[in-house]
Amino acid sequence: MTSQAPASPATSAQTKTDKANLRIIEGRVATGIFRLGFPLALAMALQSTFNLIDMLVVSRLPDGKEAVAALAICDLVAMVPTILANGISNASAAIISRRAGEKDARAVSFFTWQSLSLVTWLSVVFGVIGGLFAVPITEGVFGAKGQMATLTIEYMTVIVGGCFSILLLLQICAIMRALGDGKTPLILLVGSNILNLFWTIVMVYGNDPAGVAPDALSWAPKIAESLGIPPMGVLGAAWSTIFSRCFALAIGAIILARRSPLVTFHAKDLSLTRRAFNQLWRIAWPNSAQFVLRIGVVLFFLAVITRHFTTATDSSSATAFGICTRLETIVLFMSMGWGAAASTYVGQNLGAGFDKRALLSGWVAASFNSVFTLGILLAFLFYSTEIIGIFNNEPDVIKVGQSYLQIVGASYLFFGLAVVISQALAGAGATMAGFTIDALVLLGLVVPATLIVIGVTDLTHAMTWSLIAGGNVVTGLVYTAWFKRGKWLAHQV
Numbered sequence: 188m189t190s191q192a193p194a195s196p197a198t199s200a201q202t203k204t205d206k207a208n209l210r211i212i213e214g215r216v217a218t219g220i221f222r223l224g225f226p227l228a229l230a231m232a233l234q235s236t237f238n239l240i241d242m243l244v245v246s247r248l249p250d251g252k253e254a255v256a257a258l259a260i261c262d263l264v265a266m267v268p269t270i271l272a273n274g275i276s277n278a279s280a281a282i283i284s285r286r287a288g289e290k291d292a293r294a295v296s297f298f299t300w301q302s303l304s305l306v307t308w309l310s311v312v313f314g315v316i317g318g319l320f321a322v323p324i325t326e327g328v329f330g331a332k333g334q335m336a337t338l339t340i341e342y343m344t345v346i347v348g349g350c351f352s353i354l355l356l357l358q359i360c361a362i363m364r365a366l367g368d369g370k371t372p373l374i375l376l377v378g379s380n381i382l383n384l385f386w387t388i389v390m391v392y393g394n395d396p397a398g399v400a401p402d403a404l405s406w407a408p409k410i411a412e413s414l415g416i417p418p419m420g421v422l423g424a425a426w427s428t429i430f431s432r433c434f435a436l437a438i439g440a441i442i443l444a445r446r447s448p449l450v451t452f453h454a455k456d457l458s459l460t461r462r463a464f465n466q467l468w469r470i471a472w473p474n475s476a477q478f479v480l481r482i483g484v485v486l487f488f489l490a491v492i493t494r495h496f497t498t499a500t501d502s503s504s505a506t507a508f509g510i511c512t513r514l515e516t517i518v519l520f521m522s523m524g525w526g527a528a529a530s531t532y533v534g535q536n537l538g539a540g541f542d543k544r545a546l547l548s549g550w551v552a553a554s555f556n557s558v559f560t561l562g563i564l565l566a567f568l569f570y571s572t573e574i575i576g577i578f579n580n581e582p583d584v585i586k587v588g589q590s591y592l593q594i595v596g597a598s599y600l601f602f603g604l605a606v607v608i609s610q611a612l613a614g615a616g617a618t619m620a621g622f623t624i625d626a627l628v629l630l631g632l633v634v635p636a637t638l639i640v641i642g643v644t645d646l647t648h649a650m651t652w653s654l655i656a657g658g659n660v661v662t663g664l665v666y667t668a669w670f671k672r673g674k675w676l677a678h679q680v
Contacts, residue, residue, distance in 0.1 A: 210222075210367065211223075211288075211367050211531065211532055211535045211536065212288060212535055212536055212539040212541060212544070216532070216544060216547050216548055216551050217551050219532070220525075220528050220529070220532060220548060220551045220552050220555065221555060222369065223364070223367065223369040223528040223531060223532070224369065224524060224525045224527070224528030224529070224552055224555060225369075225555075226369040226370050226372070226373035227364060227369045227372060227373065227524035227525070227527045227528055228521045228522075228524030228525050228528075228555075228556070228559065229373060229377075229521075229524070230372055230373040230376040230377050230524060231376070231520035231521055231523050231524040231527075232517050232520055232521040232524065233376070233377050233380060234376055234377075234380055234520060235516045235517045235519075235520040235521075236517060239513060239514075240384060241383065241384065241387055241424060241428075242255060242258055242513075243577070243578070244384075244387055244388055244391055244424065245258060245391060245420070245421055245424055246578075247399065247400075247401060248391070248399060248420055248421075249397070249399060250334055250338070250420075253333075253334045253335040253338055254338055254420070254421045257335055257338035257339040257342055257421055258342065258421070258424075260325065260339050260343075261339060261342045261343045261346055261347070263482075264317075264324060264343060264347055265343075265346055265347055265350065266482065267313070268309060268310070268313035268347070268350050268354060269350075269353065269354065269357075270475050270478045270479055270482070271309060271471075271475050272306050272309055272310075272354040272357060272358065273357070273474070273475065273478065274470075274471035274472060274473075274474040274475030274476075274478075274618075275302060275305055275306055275309070275358070275467060275468075275471045275475075276302075276306075276357055276358050276361035277361070277470070277471065277474050277530065277610070277613040277618070278302075278467045278468070278469075278470035278471035278474065278613075278616075278618070279298055279299070279301075279302035279358070279361060279362065279365070279467060280361045280362070280364065280365035280527070280530055280531065280534065280613075280614070281365075281470060281530065281534050281613055281614050281615065281616045282294075282298050282466065282467070282470070282534075282616070283295055283298050283299060283302075283362060283365040283366065283534075284365040284366070284530070284531050284533075284534030284535045284538065284614060285534045285535070285537060285538040285616070286298065286538065287365065287366055287367075287449060287534075287535055287538065288534065288535035288536060288537065288538020288539040289538040289539070292448075292449045292451070295366075295449045295450060296449065296450050296451045296452075296453060296456065297453075297456050297463070298463065298467075299362050299443075299450050299456075300452070300453070300456035300457050301456060301459060301460065301463040301464075301467070302358060302362070302463075302467060303355065303358055303359075303362075303457075304456075304457050304458070304459045305459055305463075305464065305467060306354050306355055306358045307351065307355065308459065309354065310350055310351030310354045310355065311351070313347060313350050314347070314348050314349065314350055314351060316347065317343055317344060317346070317347025317348040317349075317350065318344055318347075318348040321339075321340045321343040321344045321347070322340055324343065325339045325340050325343060338420070338421045341421060341422045341425070342421050342422065342424070342425045345422065345425035345426060345429060346425045346428060346429070349429040349432075349433075352428075352429050352432035352433045352436055353432050355436055355440075356375065356376075356379070356432055356435055356436045356439060359375075359436070359439040359440060359443055360372035360375060360376065360439065361527075362443060362450070363439075363442075363443065364527050364528070364531055365530075365531055365534065366449060366450075367531060367535070369528065371439070371442060375435045375438065375439050376435070378435060379431045379432055379434065379435035380431070382430075382431040382434060382435075383427055383428050383430075383431035383432070386427035386430060386431060387423065387424050387427040387428070388400075388404055388407045389407045389410050389411050389414075389416060389423075389427075390411070390416055390419045390423030390424070390426060390427045391418070391419060391420060391421075391423040391424050391427075392404065392407050392408055392411065392418060392423075393408070393411045393416050393417045393418035393419055393423065394408050394411045394412040394416065394417060394418070395407070395408035395411070395418060396418070397418070470613075470616050470618050471618070472618075473618040473619045473621065473622035473623075474613055474618040474621065474622070476622050477609070477618070477621050477622040477625050480622070480625050480626060480629060480630070481625065481629070484629050484633065484634065484658075485512060487634060487637075488508070488637075488651065488655060489505065489508060489509075491637065491641070491646070491651065492504050492505055492508050492651065493505050495641075495646050495651075496587075496648065501583070503581060503583035503584045503587055504587050504648065506579055506581075506584050507575070507579075507583075507584045507585075507586075507587035507588040507591060508587075508591065510575055510578045510579065510584070510588055511575075511588050511591045511592060511595070514567065514574065514592075515595075515599075517563060518560055518563055518564075518599050518602065518603055519602075519606060521556070521559060521560070521563070521603075522556050522560070522602070522603040522606035522607050523606060523610060525552045525553070525555055525556040525559075525603075525607050525610075526552065526556075526606055526607040526608075526609065526610025526611060526613075527610060528552050529548055529549050529551075529552035529553070529607055529608075529610055529611035529614060530610045530611060530613050530614030531614060532544070532545065532548035532549075532552070532614070533545045533548055533549060533611050533612075533614035533615050534614040534615065534616075536548060537614075537615055537676065542673075542676045545614075545615070545676060546670075546673060546676065548611070549607070549608055549611035549670055552607050552611065553603075553604050553607040553608060553611075556603045556604070556606075556607050557600050557603060557604065560599050560600055560603040561600065563599070564596050564597075564599050564600075567592045567596055568592060568593065568596060571585075571588065571589045571592050571593075572585055572589065575588040575589070587648060590648055590649065590652060591648075591652050594649065594652035594653055594655075594656050595652050595655050595656045595659070597656060598655075598656035598657075598659035598660050598663075599659070600663070601659045601660045601662065601663025601664065602659040602662070602663065603663075604663040604666065604667065605659070605662045605663045605666045608666040608667065608669075608670045609621040609624075609625075609666060611670065612669075612670070612675055615675050615676065617675040620669060620675055621666075624662065624665050624666055624669060625662065627665075628658060628661050628662045628665060629658060629662070632658070632661060633654060633655075633657070633658035633661075636654060636657075637651075637654050640654065
């Protein structure tokens with residue numbers, strides 16, 4: 188009797204990849220979507236949660252008010268390269284998943300390295316901008332002054348200068364999920380955020396000679412003292428973020444290179460070609476523009492709230508709006524996770540010629556997302572006082588925040604539906620459809636309706652929240668109608 192030789196790592200990885208691909212194009216759609224989507228949705232939701240906790244840490248500093256404001260400004264600046272890179276990630280995921288469905292391993296490898304090369308160049312450009320232009324951006328564009336300006340410049344120089352860490356990490360995760368791997372991105376994203384949270388606490392407070400660290404975090408100064416880390420404040424939060432992302436990026440790059448049989452290294456693929464750039468950018472730019480548009484509408488409503496509901500001595504409404512929109516990112520990020528699963532299933536099934544499975548995949552992912560969104564909504568409604576109070580316990584802030592969650596929260600199911608279907612359309616390469624829908628609804632309906640209401644009546648909080656909620660409902664319905672028509676199934680990438 189002869190013993191069977193153990194499978195080599197390459198053979199084992201090939202087998203896992205084959206099983207994942209077969210599960211996507213032949214297995215039960217609901218089971219497969221859940222296995223791929225749940226880890227991605229969890230990773231994205233937790234990433235949003237960790238970001239909230241990260242801000243809580245710096246808010247406890249003596250200059251916590253200025254620190255939180257500095258992070259808010261830097262978040263907006265750092266969002267620009269992230270949005271552009273997200274468009275490239277979605278475009279490359281659509282192409283890679285389609286080629287994987289066609290079993291074209293050479294094309295999978297080519298677009299993997301081409302997309303990584305493109306994101307690297309994008310990182311270099313914005314890294315230089317963050318390193319050299321932090322002062323004019325902070326003081327000239329945002330008009331920041333005093334301690335807030337100092338903290339913003341310090342944080343922006345590091346976080347935008349080191350944006351390669353998050354852009355390349357997200358790109359590697361996008362490639363993995365395009366190939367049907369949802370668990371590894373979960374481990375990388377959650378692991379990096381846990382590591383970031385740990386080092387943020389240690390580096391922000393340092394050895395804490397002033398004793399500002401909360402009692403619950405008394406362990407952090409001991410670790411910092413043993414490592415010789417002084418109090419670094421906001422700058423410590425920036426460096427801990429870069430360090431944690433780089434650690435996850437290195438692990439992700441090794442895993443992608445060694446455990447993905449469809450991805451083989453060819454040095455010439457690192458040299459960005461005009462053909463690949465054009466193909467990627469044709470799909471990427473509408474997706475990037477779509478997110479820029481959404482952020483622009485949020486800023487529009489922030490301006491409306493600041494102008495109509497705040498005074499020099501009372502910023503309660505703006506504070507409540509800021510807290511609620513940050514809480515809302517949990518719904519957004521989780522929906523993007525389920526949408527990423529839908530994108531992979533749509534791309535691979537279209538590549539294999541299974542149009543009906545591609546259409547069904549979008550509906551199934553949207554259904555799963557609705558169940559989890561409902562759970563988050565109920566938590567927001569039943570525990571709104573406690574949740575808002577974590578960030579600010581002033582009665583006026585809590586009151587305004589509660590009204591926001593009650594009115595806008597009711598539209599979260601439609602909001603999540605729009606995000607998932609938008610990502611499913613991106614999986615087919617039909618990103619122009621998503622951009623067009625958002626532009627028509629948000630710029631053609633929501634913004635004009637808001638301006639009309641402002642012009643004919645005295646605006647109230649409830650009116651403002653209703654306009655936002657109405658936009659979410661209409662957007663969700665339009666996406667549903669367009670997806671159901673199925674014309675996007677014939678889109679070529």
